Amino acid sequence: MEAGIRAIFSDILLAMTKLELLVFFSRNQYAMDTPRRFSEFVKRPEAYVREALEFFTRKGIVEKMGDGETAIYSFTSDLDTIHTIDEFTKSILRRKII
Numbered sequence: 001m002e003a004g005i006r007a008i009f010s011d012i013l014l015a016m017t018k019l020e021l022l023v024f025f026s027r028n029q030y031a032m033d034t035p036r037r038f039s040e041f042v043k044r045p046e047a048y049v050r051e052a053l054e055f056f057t058r059k060g061i062v063e064k065m066g067d068g069e070t071a072i073y074s075f076t077s078d079l080d081t082i083h084t085i086d087e088f089t090k091s092i093l094r095r096k097i098i
Contacts, residue, residue, distance in 0.1 A: 017048040018055065019092060025062070025075040026089040029082065032074040061085065 020042040025031065031041075035050040042049065053073045056062035061081060065072045076082065 013044070014048050014051060017042065017044045018052045020044065021049065021052050021056070022061075022085055023089045023093065026086050029075050032072050034070065034072060036069075038073065 021038065024038070024042055031038075033041075035053055036046050038053065039046040039049040053062055053064070057064045057073070060078070061076055062073050063076060065074070
């Protein structure tokens with residue numbers, strides 16, 4: 001049972017990390033850095049930040065340059081995506097969800 005509860009907490013932490021990264025990118029649209037540095041910015045474990053960045057890369061929200069530990073991630077340059085995420089994050093912040 002304990003392993004199941006830990007998995008639930010891990011899923012929640014990953015979801016929170018994704019939300020915090022979206023807010024970060026919405027506020028810092030030109031930020032480019034490694035998962036390690038982004039983890040310092042949002043104060044979340046690097047493993048969760050890396051997983052969230054890879055998820056966003058697959059979804060077209062984040063662009064990735066390079067591979068491995070030196071890979072650099074940046075927010076998309078697609079204006080429609082930027083606008084949609086900006087509206088979403090404003091809604092989240094108004095509701096004080098995070």
